[in-house]
Amino acid sequence: MILTKTQKDFFHSESVKRSFSARLIFHVALAGLSQLYPPQFDTFPFLVQYSEGCSTTKVLATLTARGSNGFITISANDDSTRARVQIIQTSSGTSGGFFTTVQIRQKACMDRETIGTLQIYILDVNDEPPSFTSKLFQITVPEDTQRSTEVLQVHASDPDNGVGGVVRYSLQDGGGLNGTATLIIKVLDIQNKPPYFTGQPFKAHILEESPIGTIVNFVFPIRADDGDTGVPHDIQYKFTTGACIEFFEIKQNGSFGIVQVKKRIDRDSCVLYEVGGICTLTLMALEMANSTGLNLGPTNTTTSIEIIVIDINDNLPMFRPSMYNATVFENMMQVSIAIEGSRIEVTDEDQDDNGRLDLELQYINGTKVQGIKPVPDKIQGNGYIMLYLQDSFTFDYEEVQGEVYKLVASEEQAPMSKTHCLIYLKIIDRNDNLPQFSKWSYAVDILENVTSSQMILTETATDKDSGEFSKMTYSLQDGKDIFTIDNVTGEITKRENVVLDYEKRDEYVLTLVAKDGGGSLQSAEVVVRLHDINDNPPVFSQSSYIGSIEGSDPNFEITVTASDRDKQNTTNSQIGFSLIDSPLNMHNNFTITTTWKNEESMGKISLRNSLVYEKLNKTTIELYVRAIDFGNPSLSATSTVIIHIQACSSLSSNCPCGKSLKTRVTSPTHESTDKYHPMHSIAGIKHFVFRYDPDSHVMVAITQKKCYLYIMSVTDSDDVQVTDGLRRLKV
Known part of the structure; x- marks a missing residue:
């Protein structure tokens, strides 16, 4: 056996097969995890005989297999066996280990001439493990040896016959029996992998x-x-x-x-x-x-x-800069306040929640400002703030021209960690106020009859607005031909050489107009009243007055009238009358009293003392009357009153002589009417006044309030000198 590099990389095991055959091959296998201890048949016939035919129920054999590593299955191992017989499991269990029993039943027709005698024989049981020629193999292989490189040859043998004696090699546990040898392969590591x-x-x-x-x-x-x-x-x-x-x-x-x-x-x-x-x-x-x-x-x-x-909360909020100038127009609502430099910037260098800021606008004393809101009023880390007027809140420049606020930034996580910037707010005036005079109407008194210029009034208007809006110019709407005004100071004067006469016009009404720098107008009334001076003397209604008196009539009365053009009901127009020196001092015999009626002054002249006719040299009395006002200085006028002396209409104590004496002259008893004879009474008088009637030649002598009658002949008239109707008799 040759072990290659390829064989090192994988491991496999084949199922160990145990087959029994009389031209029938069966397979028994464990359902467990290991083939270290393979199952064994405990009953197995060495020879099975049965008749040919096509029965499908014939039981050919009963087989039992046992094992210790799991459930056992018995199955046909090839297609020829599966075509001829059917394997039916009859029992299984775990008593004394795992076991399974099956019946092998005929499934297909079997023909002896074709198949011959069927012999079932058992092949060699794989009961001997293979063995290596050495129990230990050791070799060192570099780790970078290439695939398929031969690194070792090993040999093992198996004494079993048939397939049981075939040895297969693998690097993992396999099925069936196996022989083992220790193979130590030392891989020689080289520097080919990083840490x-x-x-x-x-x-x-x-x-x-x-x-x-x-x-x-x-x-x-x-x-x-x-x-x-x-x-x-x-x-x-x-x-x-x-x-x-x-x-x-x-x-x-x-x-x-x-x-x-x-x-x-x-x-x-x-x-x-x-x-x-x-x-x-x-x-x-x-x-x-x-x-x-x-x-x-x-x-x-x-x-x-x-x-x-x-982040830790180790930074306070900070405004950049710490002071701002701001402006806003008065009477504006719901607008932003203009900040010098565009906007207010606030920063908290802390991060996340530590950088969350609440903003509030306050007065210097720390109370919250109502009507102005910072927008936004919450900031994360860094932001720009504007100030907005809210709702109906406005500024009135005339009430406040500026404010100082502080914009406070407080940390949400630590409200006591706060800072602020100052905001100096300037209110910008608008021309929202009219000029205002101190009064709606002014009354000024000046003297009449002044030829030089006269200062009438210096009155200025005020305007609550500021700057250009508060600058005033003045004008008059009427009376410009008589009066003039300084358009800067507002001083009103009467023009020079313009003479005002109270008696022609006593009052002038002017309209004074003030205009501010924004064009707004306001007016006031100026009433110029002339102060009357005593420049008009009294004037009698007649140049002379004529009356008559009979004797010393106590009811005698004559009235003179006079008026004054100066202001009525003042001392300048109030008149008093008096009698001044008159011929023969006749003013001493009369008195005059002053009365007023319908703005007219009247002087009533009446007799104060009886008349002394002996002093008269004519038949009329002249009185001189003076009318004088009460002005300062006083002015006066005089007039003449002529009083004619008339004959008495009857004899009385008040009328010692008169026209009636003419008839009495013809009375036979006339001479006895007087106490004294006329010739006797006037004998010692050098001069006397008489009234002479040329028709009757009767002369009336007047002396000592007595009348002496004389009847004269025509020839006697030569001795009489006639003067103004009075005859003076020479004696």
Whole structure:
């Protein structure tokens, strides 16, 4: 027998066959796992005789087989036997070991002339194992020996006859009996296989900021074995590539590799941040082989290891920058606040849950701002934030021109870990306010009759808006021919050489207009009232007044009237009357009182004392009346009142003489009416006044309130001088 390389690579065993034949061949086999102890027939006829014929029920023989390794089956072994007989199992069991009994029945016609005498004989029982010429064979074969290369020849013999004596060789257990010999094949290992890693995959976790020298613990320890087990070499470990190679090193510990922290590991920066904390390194296992050996094959292998750096919450949130300027227009709703630099940036260098931030806008005192919301209000690691006005919230520049807020970023996992940035918000004014005067109407009093310019009013409007919107210009809508205005200061003045007369127009109503820088208008009323000065004297309604009086009539009365064009119901227009010096001081005999009616002043002249007619040299009385106002300075006017003296209509104590005396002259008793004779009474008077009637030649002498009557002849008239109707008698 020749053992080849091919035979080394596989093993097989054939079922051991035991056959019995009288031209009939049967096979018995175990249903067990091993043929080390084959089954045996315990009853088997050496000769079977039966008559020819075609019976199909004839029992030719009964066979029993026993074994110890499992259930036994008996079957025909070739087609000729199966065509002639039928094998029927009659019993089986495990009593005393495994056994099976079968009957062999005729199945087909048997013709003696054709078949002849059927003899059933038993072949040699395979009861002798083969034996090798030596019990031990030993050989050394290089592991790289090529296929089909002959490496050893062995020989075995079997004393059995027939097929039982045929020896077959295999490198595994076979059926039937066998002989064994020890074959030791030493495979000579050569350097043709690289190391191999055990326990993969290599994964580990380590906290960031672990101290240098900290051992990284892997789920499976790092170990590599030499693939060439016959010529094993020591293994050396090293990292060859990987983004995080600078942070870790591997050291030898017997057959194992120990990974340690080489450099500070910060999960939140540089390479570790870029790779997301997942460090993948290429680990090489290198055989420390002698380079002088022949046929040196691969000596190293590589694998990937994964070290996950776990983030710890070691960083506070950070705003970049820490202060922002922002603007927003007043009276705007649901708009974003303009941030200088576009957006607010916040960063937390911690990773995963440690980098989750909540954002809230607060006042400086820490209370939450209502109406302004940061968007988004939650950030993972890094983000940009805008501020939005919510709902109906607006700013009014006139109430607030700016605010200072702080935007607070708090870590979800550690709410006390927070930071903030300051936001200086400036409210931008819009022209949403009209100019405003302090009053809707202004009243100004100025003097009349002023030729120079007069300052009427300096009044400015205010505007809550700012900047250009608050700048004002002023104008007048009317009265521009009389008044002028400074469009910057708003000062209103009366034009020079324009004289205002209260008596013509006492009031001017102007419209003052203020316009702001945005074009919004507001107006106010300016009432210019002229202050009346006493520039008009009283005026009598008549140039002179005429009246008459009979004797010393106590009911005598004459009324003079006057008016004043100055402002009514003021001292400038209020008039008082008085009597001034008159001829013969007659004003002493009269009095005048002042009354007012329908804005007209009246002076009522009445008799105060009886008249002394002896002092009169004519038949009329002249009084001079003055009308004076109460202005400052006072102005006045005078008028003349002429009072005619009339004859009395009747004799009374108030009328000592008059026209009635004419008739009494003709009365026969006339001379007796007077107490004293006329000639006697006027004898000592040098001058006297008389009234003379030329028709009757009656003269009335007036003296000491008494009337003396004289009847004159025509010739007597030569002695009478006539002057203004009064005759003066020379004595």
